[in-house]
Structures are given as structure tokens and as C-alpha cells.
Amino acid sequence: MIRVQRDDFDLGAELDALACGNHRVGGLASFVGLVRDMAGDGPVTAMTLEHYPGMTERQLAAIEAEAHRRWPLEASLIIHRFGRLEPGDRVVLVACASAHRQAALAACHFLIDWLKTRAPFWKHEEAPDGGGDWVRAREVDDRAAAAWDRNEG
Amino acid sequence: MTVLYFAWVRSRIGTGSESIALPDGVRDVAGLIEWLQRRGGGYADAFADPSQVRVAVNQEYVDPDHPLSDADEVAFFPPVTGG
Numbered sequence: 001m002i003r004v005q006r007d008d009f010d011l012g013a014e015l016d017a018l019a020c021g022n023h024r025v026g027g028l029a030s031f032v033g034l035v036r037d038m039a040g041d042g043p044v045t046a047m048t049l050e051h052y053p054g055m056t057e058r059q060l061a062a063i064e065a066e067a068h069r070r071w072p073l074e075a076s077l078i079i080h081r082f083g084r085l086e087p088g089d090r091v092v093l094v095a096c097a098s099a100h101r102q103a104a105l106a107a108c109h110f111l112i113d114w115l116k117t118r119a120p121f122w123k124h125e126e127a128p129d130g131g132g133d134w135v136r137a138r139e140v141d142d143r144a145a146a147a148w149d150r151n152e153g
Numbered sequence: 154m155t156v157l158y159f160a161w162v163r164s165r166i167g168t169g170s171e172s173i174a175l176p177d178g179v180r181d182v183a184g185l186i187e188w189l190q191r192r193g194g195g196y197a198d199a200f201a202d203p204s205q206v207r208v209a210v211n212q213e214y215v216d217p218d219h220p221l222s223d224a225d226e227v228a229f230f231p232p233v234t235g236g
Contacts, residue, residue, distance in 0.1 A: 033236055049235065050159060050160055051235070052157070052159055052209075052212075052228060052230070054212055055209055055212035055213075055228065058212050058213075059212075080235060080236075091235075091236070092235070092236055112236055115235065115236050116233070116234075116235060116236035117232075117233065118214075118233065119233060119235050119236070120159065120209070120228075120230060120233050120235075121233055121234065121235025121236070122159060122160035122161075122230065122231060122233060122234050122235070123234045123235070124160070134160050134161045134231065134234075135234040136232075136234070137231070137232030137233065137234055141236075
């Protein structure tokens, strides 16, 4: 399931709902991304996430479908927020449920790595002096995603 | 065509969306980028280094040689930074 939303989410409720009533699920793995108060060049007071409505959902759905192709998942969930967020706020949740931990953990890792290089979101950070700048894409993220191209999991 | 701009591509150009009739002689994404560069100003600034700009046509990533038609939704944006 894919959700792109401005509002926060209830972590416990989302994870509970993912495996609720499905007793084939033996493992539930999750990753939560949070806003940090530091970036490469200094402190950050807030960030605004811009996205491309329509393409975002299409890309997330494609990434999720690829995870289901590679691993035997019972359920999966991607929630990504947009709009203005402050340090400590949740940005993204990726969760995968499977019979066993290996598939749940690997699929979760894959989803966040692929999402970071394919889902059309852009972060604009605000500095304490009132300035701001667009976050630059990181090569380390490209390499992490590319590793999954070579390794089918 | 509907042409969309996001993040710093949008802020350099000064708009997030515009309608452009497929210009004479423009057949693919690379041709459209060259045409936009010739508009100068914020366009020249946004496309100063096209290797820093990603392109989607009808919401799928494409390469510069992807053909264009008047019904397409074309989007230009920097490498993504979500997650």
C-alpha cells in the first residue's frame, strides 16, 4: 500500500494494521526516516518536501511491486510525507511483513534504498539565518540503490 | 504539451507549469531542452548543465532521445532527494 500525505502517521497503528489478522506473518520489519537538525553545511531549522503528484504514486507503486516480485511478502506499506517538517518529525515509513525475518528485513532495506533514488521528492532545507537551499543528491545513495540492481536479493 | 518544473529547476525558471505547443523542429527531449535554453534568462540558468536535470515523460523517467508529442506531460527536475 502507498500513501503520500501531508499529515503525520501513527507508527504503532500502521504496523499493527499491516499484519492484523494474517497469521502467516512471522516477521514485520520497518524503517522510519526522521528530519535531522544538522545537514552537511550546518544546522537546519526545518525542511520542505516538494513532490510530483501522480508520478510519486506511480513510482512508489512500481518500487513496491518490484519488492513483491523479489521477496515472498504478505504485506507492505510505504508512507511518505510532503510539506514543511521540523527536526524530529517523521518523513517516511517503509514496512514489510513476511513469514520470515530475512525477506521482511531485506525487502524493507531495498524499498528505502530504491525510494531514495527514484521517488520524485525534493528537500529544501531552512537554516537559522533565514537562508535555505535545495538538498543535493548523494552518490552514496545512488550506489546503495545500484547495489540492488546487481543483487536480486 | 504540459511542461512541469520542480525544485531548483522550478525556482530558477520562475514557474512550476506551463503549456507549450511542440515547437517546429523539436522531436525529442534533447531538442526541447535546447529550445528552452534558447529562451535565455531563468531557462538558460536552469538548463546550464543538462546532466544535472532529470526528465520524465508521462510520469516515467526517460533519456534525452525520448520522442515527444503534443499530448505529452513533460517534467524537468533535479536528482531526487526524498526518503
